[in-house]
Amino acid sequence: MLEIKKKDQIIVLSGKDKGKNGEVIKVLRKDDKVSKILVRGINMASKHKKPTRNDPGGIVKKELPIDVSKVMLVCPGCSKPTRIKVNITEGGKFRVCKKCGQTIV
Numbered sequence: 001m002l003e004i005k006k007k008d009q010i011i012v013l014s015g016k017d018k019g020k021n022g023e024v025i026k027v028l029r030k031d032d033k034v035s036k037i038l039v040r041g042i043n044m045a046s047k048h049k050k051p052t053r054n055d056p057g058g059i060v061k062k063e064l065p066i067d068v069s070k071v072m073l074v075c076p077g078c079s080k081p082t083r084i085k086v087n088i089t090e091g092g093k094f095r096v097c098k099k100c101g102q103t104i105v
């Protein structure tokens, strides 16, 4: 399964934001697997906020989580959407781009 981490660049594969890139700002896990992610500027929802004494209110835009199956990681080495493989060495687990072989930290 695709391992996605905070600060990764991803590209959206389907839905209204198809083809857009963004940075992962939050990873949501379910049963220890990445299930949904929040991506900056992707899947935005507008919320009307009522004004309060300290807040003028108005429309607040907020990212909604998207399913991890709808995105693909963008490799920082070759800048292409890619699948990764996980290399396990004595030093730990590393994600490696299947296209260019770059280690993705």
Ligand SMILES: [Zn+2]
Pocket (backbone or CB within 6 Å): 075, 076, 077, 078, 079, 080, 082, 097, 098, 099, 100, 101, 102
């Ligand atoms: Zn690459």
